[in-house]
Amino acid sequence: MANKEIDEISGVETTGHEWDGLKELNNPLPKWWAWTFYASIIWSFVYFLLYPAWPWFGGPTKGFLDWSSRGQLRQELNDARAQQQALWDRIAVAELAEIRTDPALLEFAMASGKAAFGDNCAPCHGSGAAGMVGYPNLNDDDWLWGGTLNDIHKTIAVGIRAVHDETRDNAMPAFGRDGILQKQQILDVVGYARGLSGQTTAGANLDDGAIIFAEQCAACHGEDGRGNQELGAPNLANGIWLYGGGTEEVIASIANSRNGVMPSWDGRVEPTVIKALTVYVHSLGGGL
Ligand code: HEC
Ligand code: HEC
Numbered sequence: 001m002a003n004k005e006i007d008e009i010s011g012v013e014t015t016g017h018e019w020d021g022l023k024e025l026n027n028p029l030p031k032w033w034a035w036t037f038y039a040s041i042i043w044s045f046v047y048f049l050l051y052p053a054w055p056w057f058g059g060p061t062k063g064f065l066d067w068s069s070r071g072q073l074r075q076e077l078n079d080a081r082a083q084q085q086a087l088w089d090r091i092a093v094a095e096l097a098e099i100r101t102d103p104a105l106l107e108f109a110m111a112s113g114k115a116a117f118g119d120n121c122a123p124c125h126g127s128g129a130a131g132m133v134g135y136p137n138l139n140d141d142d143w144l145w146g147g148t149l150n151d152i153h154k155t156i157a158v159g160i161r162a163v164h165d166e167t168r169d170n171a172m173p174a175f176g177r178d179g180i181l182q183k184q185q186i187l188d189v190v191g192y193a194r195g196l197s198g199q200t201t202a203g204a205n206l207d208d209g210a211i212i213f214a215e216q217c218a219a220c221h222g223e224d225g226r227g228n229q230e231l232g233a234p235n236l237a238n239g240i241w242l243y244g245g246g247t248e249e250v251i252a253s254i255a256n257s258r259n260g261v262m263p264s265w266d267g268r269v270e271p272t273v274i275k276a277l278t279v280y281v282h283s284l285g286g287g288l
Contacts, residue, residue: 005023007023007025010025012025012026012027013025013026014026049063049064050063050064050065050067051063051065051067052067052068084108087104087105087108088272090105091105091108091109091272091275091276092271092272092275094275096149096150096153096275096278096279097149099275099279100149100279100282106279108276109275109276109279109280110276110279110280110283112273112276113273113276113277113278113279113280113281114280116269116273116276116277116280117129117277117280117281120265120268120269120277121277124262125137125138129281129284133242133243133244134242134243134258134260135260136242137240138281138284138285139284139285140240140285141285142234142235142238142240143229143285144160144227144229144232144233144234144242145160145168145229145232146229147282147285148282149278149279149282151229152278152281152282152285153274153275153278154168155168155262156265156274156277156278156281157264157265157266157274158264158266159261159262159263159264159265159266160232160260160261160262161259161260161261161262162261162262162263162264163264164264164266167264168232170220170231170232170233171257171259172220172233172257172258172259173257174255174256174257175189175216175254175255175257176251176254176255176256177255177256177257180216181212181216181254184205185208185212186251186254186255187201187203187204187251188204188205188206188208188209188212189209189212189213189216189217189254190204190209190247190250190251190254191203191204191205191206191209192204192206192209192210192212192213193209193213193217193225193236193250193254194245194247194250195209196224196225196236196237197236197237197238197239197245198239199245201247202247213225220233221233221234221235221236224237225237226238242258242260243258265277
């Protein structure tokens with residue numbers, strides 16, 4: 001620009017740019033701004049050298065710190081695994097009751113038990129363990145084979161009518177199919193069994209039903225029909241039905257028997273995982 005123009009009011013040189021009479025002043029950059037600018041240039045150079053920045057010669061750059069996001073992730077995973085292993089080691093030697101009273105172990109067992117439940121048990125028992133017809137609800141206080149920590153641990157480990165030497169096993173006879181009871185006798189005992197939870201059954205003779213129950217059923221289900229957890233015989237008097245409490249369903253249970261199968265988990269998951277599952281399932285069921 002040939003002739004420099006000085007602004008009259010501020011005494012500062014203008015750049016010569018003008019918009020609708022407004023002229024741009026040629027003030028120098030503030031010092032603090034300029035220094036921040038130089039410092040960030042220097043910092044970017046330092047950063048460039050310390051951290052991975054530029055893929056030279058085909059390989060990934062490492063930077064002088066030898067840091068990488070992968071390496072950091074690997075380190076964090078290893079740390080987490082080591083921490084978990086320490087907790088698994090403690091669970092391996094702890095009694096079930098001890099796990100429940102140690103807050104750190106309990107928290108870990110609950111979290112890993114819940115995860116293992118989702119992987120292994122939810123297909124049959126439902127993701128919330130509420131069960132479905134033939135697959136018991138594990139949230140309620142009604143237990144076929146017992147709801148103490150040790151009962152649950154055994155059920156999970158050895159299964160029910162499963163392929164395992166010590167599996168929980170008890171077979172209710174198929175009273176109809178095997179010709180033990182006649183049709184009317186089945187209806188009578190169905191009437192008696194449903195009557196235990198206050199339901200009425202058309203065409204059933206309850207007196208006859210009571211006699212049949214005492215002879216054929218009480219040995220497993222108890223004289224009062226309240227079941228026997230030693231034998232996995234359900235309580236018939238509490239209105240909770242594994243296979244349904246309607247007349248047709250109860251007839252089917254008695255005529256054909258059910259004898260549901262629960263796999264054994266010994267050898268399929270780690271013993272420590274069975275312990276974690278036990279603590280988790282126990283916590284669902286009201287904890288006896
Ligand atoms: C293939 C289906 C199936 C799978 C998978 C399964 N269960 Fe079961 N489970 C059953 C059946 C069926 C019963 C009821 C057996 C009976 O009628 O006595 C049962 C019963 C139980 C009981 C006893 C309930 C009571 O009232 O005493 C527990 C506890 C249990 N399961 C826990 C588990 C856990 C924990 C897992 C996962 C590790 C699991 N189950 C996986 C089918 C299954
Ligand atoms: C040898 C023992 C045994 C005898 C005897 C027996 N039961 Fe059972 N009963 C069981 C077992 C065990 C189950 C649970 C089956 C299962 O979980 O799959 C069961 C289940 C049932 C069910 C299904 C309950 C539900 O919640 O859906 C009914 C109903 C029933 N029994 C009624 C009877 C009646 C009535 C008799 C007599 C005529 C009888 N049982 C005799 C062992 C027995």
